[in-house]
Amino acid sequence: xxxxxxxxxxxxxxxxxxxxxxxxxxxxxxxxxxxxxxxxxxxxxxxxxxxxxxxxxxxxxxxxxxxxxxxxxxxxxxxxxxxxxxxxxxxxxxxxxxxxxxxxxxxxxxxxxxxxxxxxxxxxxxxxxxxxxxxxxxxxxxxxxxxxxxxxxxxxxxxxxxxxxxxxxxxxxxxxxxxxxxxxxxxxxxxxxxxxxxxxxxxxxxxxxxxxxxxxxxxxxxxxxxxxxxxxxxxxxxxxxxxxxxxxxxxxxxxxxxxxxxxxxxxxxxxxxxxxxxxxxxxxxxxxxxxxxxxxxxxxxxxxxxxxxxxxxxxxxxxxxxxxxxxxxxxxxxxxxxxxxxxxxxxxxxxxxxxxxxxxxxxxxxx
Amino acid sequence: xxxxxxxxxxxxxxxxxxxxxxxxxxxxxxxxxxxxxxxxxxxxxxxxxxxxxxxxxxxxxxxxxxxxxxxxxxxxxxxxxxxxxxxxxxxxxxxxxxxxxxxxxxxxxxxxxxxxxxxxxxxxxxxxxxxxxxxxxxxxxxxxxxxxxxxxxxxxxxxxxxxxxxxxxxxxxxxxxxxxxxxxxxxxxxxxxxxxxxxxxxxxxxxxxxxxxxxxxxxxxxxxxxxxxxxxxxxxxxxxxxxxxxxxxxxxxxxxxxxxxxxxxxxxxxxxxxxxxxxxxxxxxx
Numbered sequence: 001x002x003x004x005x006x007x008x009x010x011x012x013x014x015x016x017x018x019x020x021x022x023x024x025x026x027x028x029x030x031x032x033x034x035x036x037x038x039x040x041x042x043x044x045x046x047x048x049x050x051x052x053x054x055x056x057x058x059x060x061x062x063x064x065x066x067x068x069x070x071x072x073x074x075x076x077x078x079x080x081x082x083x084x085x086x087x088x089x090x091x092x093x094x095x096x097x098x099x100x101x102x103x104x105x106x107x108x109x110x111x112x113x114x115x116x117x118x119x120x121x122x123x124x125x126x127x128x129x130x131x132x133x134x135x136x137x138x139x140x141x142x143x144x145x146x147x148x149x150x151x152x153x154x155x156x157x158x159x160x161x162x163x164x165x166x167x168x169x170x171x172x173x174x175x176x177x178x179x180x181x182x183x184x185x186x187x188x189x190x191x192x193x194x195x196x197x198x199x200x201x202x203x204x205x206x207x208x209x210x211x212x213x214x215x216x217x218x219x220x221x222x223x224x225x226x227x228x229x230x231x232x233x234x235x236x237x238x239x240x241x242x243x244x245x246x247x248x249x250x251x252x253x254x255x256x257x258x259x260x261x262x263x264x265x266x267x268x269x270x271x272x273x274x275x276x277x278x279x280x281x282x283x284x285x286x287x288x289x290x291x292x293x294x295x296x297x298x299x300x301x302x303x304x305x306x307x308x309x310x311x312x313x314x315x316x317x318x319x320x321x322x323x324x325x326x327x328x329x330x331x332x333x334x335x336x337x338x339x340x341x342x343x344x345x346x347x348x349x350x351x352x353x354x355x356x357x358x359x360x361x362x363x364x365x366x367x
Numbered sequence: 368x369x370x371x372x373x374x375x376x377x378x379x380x381x382x383x384x385x386x387x388x389x390x391x392x393x394x395x396x397x398x399x400x401x402x403x404x405x406x407x408x409x410x411x412x413x414x415x416x417x418x419x420x421x422x423x424x425x426x427x428x429x430x431x432x433x434x435x436x437x438x439x440x441x442x443x444x445x446x447x448x449x450x451x452x453x454x455x456x457x458x459x460x461x462x463x464x465x466x467x468x469x470x471x472x473x474x475x476x477x478x479x480x481x482x483x484x485x486x487x488x489x490x491x492x493x494x495x496x497x498x499x500x501x502x503x504x505x506x507x508x509x510x511x512x513x514x515x516x517x518x519x520x521x522x523x524x525x526x527x528x529x530x531x532x533x534x535x536x537x538x539x540x541x542x543x544x545x546x547x548x549x550x551x552x553x554x555x556x557x558x559x560x561x562x563x564x565x566x567x568x569x570x571x572x573x574x575x576x577x578x579x580x581x582x583x584x585x586x587x588x589x590x591x592x593x594x595x596x597x598x599x600x601x602x603x604x605x606x607x608x609x610x611x612x613x614x615x616x617x618x619x620x621x622x623x624x625x626x627x628x629x630x631x632x633x634x635x636x637x638x639x640x641x642x643x644x645x646x647x648x649x650x651x652x653x
Contacts, residue, residue, distance in 0.1 A: 051551055071554040078555040084548035088570045097566070098556035149557060 002027045003048060003153065003185065008057030010043055017043040019209040020057070025187065030179045032196035033189045035206030036232070041189045044206070045155050048187065050074050061152075077146030079156040083138045085130040091141050092126040098149035116144045119178070136167040147182075156188035160195060172199050193233050197221065205229050227269065227342045235301070236269045237312050238342065251308035252286065253336075260344060270339035272301055272315035277334045279324040284333040288312065293321075293328055304332065414632050418625035429615075429626035437603045438611035439630070444519070445594075445607065446587045449526045454580050457534025462568065464535075465542030466550070476539075482531045490528050491596025494521055517599030522607070525593040530586045537579035541572050541649065574648035581645065585638040589631055 003025040010018040018040040025031055033041040046052040047059060050071040058065050066074060086094050095116060099109045117123060120140045130138060139159065146154060159175075160168040176199055179186050190196050196203045197217040205212045205220060205228075213225045224230035227238065241248035241255055243264050248255040260266055278284055288304035291311070300321050302314040314334065316326075326332065419426055429435065463469070464476055482490065498515040499505050508515060515521045549571060553563040569576070591609040598605040606614065608631055615624035 049555060051554070071551075072557045072559055074555075075557075076555060078552065080548050080552060082548055084552040086549055086552070086567055086571065088573070097553070097558075101557045101562060145552075145556070 002062055003187075004060040004063075005044070005047070006058045006060065008044075008047060008054045008059065010047060010052060010054050016209050018047065018054075021209075021211050022057075023204055023211060023214060025185060028183050028185055030176070030199065030201045031185075031187045032200035032203045033187060033206060034193060034196040034203050034232070035191065035212075037191060038208075039206035040209040041204075041206045042157055043209075045078075045157055045187060045189050048153075049076050049078050049155050051078070075149075075152050077149070077151035077154045079142050079146050079154070079159050081158040081161060083130075083142040083162075085138060085141055085145070087130050090127050090129055091122060091133070091144075094130070094141055094145045095126075095148050097145065102149055112148060116148060119147075120144045135163045136171070139163055139167075139171065151184070153185040153187065156186065158189050158191070160190070160192075168195075175199060197233070203233075205232065207232075224269075224340070227267065230269050230340070230342065235272055235313060237272065237275070238267060238269045241266045241268060251310045252306060253310070255339070258341060258344065264344075266344045267342040268339045269342050270336055272313045274337045274339065275312060275314035275334055276337055277302065277304075277314050277316060277324070277326070277332045279326060279330065279332055281331055281333045284335040286334050288332055288334055290326060290328050290330050290332060293326075302326075304334070411632055411636075414625050414628050418622060418629045420625075421622050425622045426626045426629075429620075429623035430630075432623070434603045434606065435611055435623070435627055438606045438608050438627070441519070441522075441606065442588050442608045445523055445526050446584055448523050449530055449587045450580060450584050452527060453530055453583050454534050454576070456531070457536075457538060457579060457583075458569070458576065460535045461538035461542050465539050466547050479532050479535050482529050487529050487590065487592030488596055491525050491593035493528075494525055494593075494597050516597055517601065517605060519605075521597040522594050522605065525597045526587050526590055529590050529593050530583045533583035533586060534576065534579035537575050537582065538572055541575040542568075545571060574645050578642065578645035578649055581638055581641045585634060588634055 005021055005023050008018060008021045009016070021040070021044065023044075033044060035041045043052060047054055050066070050069060054067065059067055061074070086097065089097065092113065095113055096109050099112060104112070113126070117126065120143060122137075122140060122144060125133065125137060125141070130141070133141065139162075143159075160171050163171065172195060175186070175188075178184075188199075200217060202214060202216055203220050204214045207228050213220050213229045215223070220229060220233050224233060230236045231238070239250045239253065241250050241253075243249075243257045243260045243262050243266070245262065246257055248257050248260065248266055248268075255268065258266065276284065281287060286306065288306045290302055291305050292303040294301040294303070298318055300316050300318060302316060303311060304314060305311055312334075418429075460475065460479060464472060495516060496502050497504055498508060498521060500509065515524070549567050550563050553567045558566065588607075589609060590607075591613070594607055595610055595613075598607070598610060600606060600610060600614065602614070608627060612624050612627050612631070615627060
C-alpha cells in the first residue's frame with residue numbers, strides 16, 4: 001500500500017527524534033531507510049506502524065489519514081531488530097498467533113502455515129522453541145510470523161544486523177525474491193549503505209531526524225545532494241579549496257574557480273573511481289606514491305600520497321592493477337576525471353552539511 | 368539457509384581442568400554443609416521427632432483437635448484471600464513499573480518494599496491504631512457494627528500488608544529484562560490490549576509469577592507477628608496455625624505444638640522444592 005508522511009515530527013521528552021519529515025512510498029516498492037544510529041530512521045518505522053504517535057503532521061495510507069488508527073488495525077507486519085519472538089510458544093505457535101487473533105479456521109491456518117514453511121524453509125522447526133533456534137532461523141520465524149496474516153506492508157527494523165555475514169547475504173537475496181513474489185511494500189531500516197544499495201528500489205537517507213535525500217541507489221550514489229549523503233553513501237575524497245589568482249587550489253591540485261573571487265572557499269568531492277591512475281608518470285598531470293592497497297573483491301582501492309602529503313583514494317579493477325604492474329611504493333601519475341561542488345562560500349548546496357560525521361571504516365568497503 | 372544450530376549444545380567441560388582438587392574447596396563445602404545441618408536440618412528433624420515421640424496416635428489426635436482444625440481452616444481461608452489479591456496487585460504493579468514511564472514510579476517501587484523493611488509487629492500495630500476502639504476509624508466502625516480487629520478482616524489486612532511485595536518483586540526484574548517488544552509484536556499482529564496481556568505478557572512470566580505466588584503463600588500461612596497483634600487469640604475463632612503452635616507450646620503440651628508445627632514444616636519443604644524447580648524454569652524466561 002502507498003504510505004505518505006506529511007511534515008511529521010516526534011520528540012522523546014525534549015529530544016527531537018524526527019523533525020518535519022515528508023516522504024512518499026509508492027505501492028509495492030522496496031525501500032531502505034538509511035542513516036547513522038540516532039538519525040530517526042527507526043522512529044519513522046515505528047510511526048508508520050503506529051507503535052509511536054507523531055507530535056505533529058499526518059501519516060497517510062492509501063490517501064487516508066491513520067494517525068488515530070491503533071497498531072492492531074493498520075494491517076502491517078513488523079520485524080523487530082531482536083525478532084521479539086514469543087519465547088513461550090513454539091515456532092508454530094508464533095506463526096499462527098496472528099491468524100488465531102484474526103479468527104481464521106484451523107484448516108485455513110494449517111494451509112497458511114504450510115505455505116510459509118515452504119517459503120521460509122522452516123521444515124522440521126515448527127515444534128521448536130525460539131531458544132532452540134540459530135540466529136538465522138529466528139530471523140526467518142520472525143518474518144514468517146509477520147507475513148502470516150497477509151499484511152499490506154512489511155516494516156523491518158535492522159533485519160540483518162544480528163546475523164553473521166554469510167547468512168546476511170543469503171537473507172538479502174531472499175528478501176528481494178520475496179518482494180518480487182509477494183508484491184509487498186517493504187520498508188527496512190539499516191545503517192549499512194552497502195545493504196541499502198544492493199537491496200532497495202529506493203533509499204531514504206536520514207541524518208539527525210531529517211531526510212537528507214530520497215532516490216534510487218544509483219541516484220544517491222552519483223548525485224548526492226549534500227556532503228553528508230556523499231560521505232555516507234560510498235567513499236568520497238573531499239577537498240576544501242581556496243581561490244588564488246583565479247584558480248581554486250588545494251596544495252598542488254588546481255580546479256576552475258567557478259566564478260568565485262580570490263580568497264573565497266569551495267568544497268568539492270569526488271569518488272575514488274573518478275581518480276584515474278597510470279604507471280606512466282608522464283601520462284597525467286599530477287604525481288603520487290601508492291601507500292596502501294585495499295582488496296575489495298573484484299576492485300581494489302589505492303591510497304596514494306601526493307608530494308605535499310595530501311592523501312587521495314582511487315579505485316581500480318584487479319585486471320588494470322595487474323596490467324599496469326602497480327605495487328605499494330610505486331610512483332604513479334593521475335588525473336581527476338570528474339568532481340562535484342559540495343558547497344561554495346556563502347552558497348551552501350545541501351540543506352545540512354555534517355562535516356563532523358565520519359563514515360565508519362566498515363562502511364563504504366566495496367564501493 | 369540452514370545455519371549450524373549452536374544455541375542449545377554446550378561443550379562438555381574438560382574434567383581435568385575443573386577446579387575442586389584444592390583442599391580449601393572441600394573445607395568450605397564441609398563448613399557450609401555442617402552449618403546447614405546444625406541450624407536448618409537438625410531443628411526440622413527435631414520437630415518431627417518430638418511430634419512423633421509418643422507415636423502416631425497422639426500425633427493424629429493433636430491434629431484433629433477442634434481448635435487446631437479451626438486454625439488450619441482459618442490459615443487456609445486467609446491464604447485463599449490474600450494470595451490471589453496480592454498476585455493481581457503484584458502483576459499490575461510489576462507491569463506498570465517494568466514497562467511504562469510515569470510520575471511517582473520510584474515512590475511506588477519503595478512503597479512495595481515497605482513491608483520488607485517494617486517489623487511485622489509494627490505492621491500489626493498500624494492496623495490496631497487505625498481500626499482499634501481508640502483508633503482513627505475505630506469510632507465509625509463501632510457505630511456501624513463493622514468488626515475488623517480481632518476478626519478475619521483484620522487478619523487478612525495484616526497478612527496482605529506483610530506479603531505485599533513477593534509477587535511484584537519477583538516479576539519486576541523478569542519483565543524488565545523482557546522489555547516491551549514481545550507485546551509490541553503481538554499488537555502489530557492484531558492483538559488488542561487484553562489479548563496481548565493474556566497470551567503474551569502473562570505466559571511469558573508464568574514461572575516467575577508462580578514462584579512469587581509460592582513464596583507469597585508460604586509467608587501468608589506462616590506469618591506470626593502482624594497477625595498475632597490483630598488476632599486477639601480467640602481459640603477456635605482467630606487462631607491461625609502459627610498462633611496455635613505458640614499457644615499449645617505455652618500450655619506445655621509435649622506433642623501437640625510439634626504436631627501442628629510439622630504442618631508448617633511440610634509447607635516449608637514443599638515451598639523449597641517448588642522454589643528450586645521454578646528457579647530453574649524462570650532462568651529461561653529472562
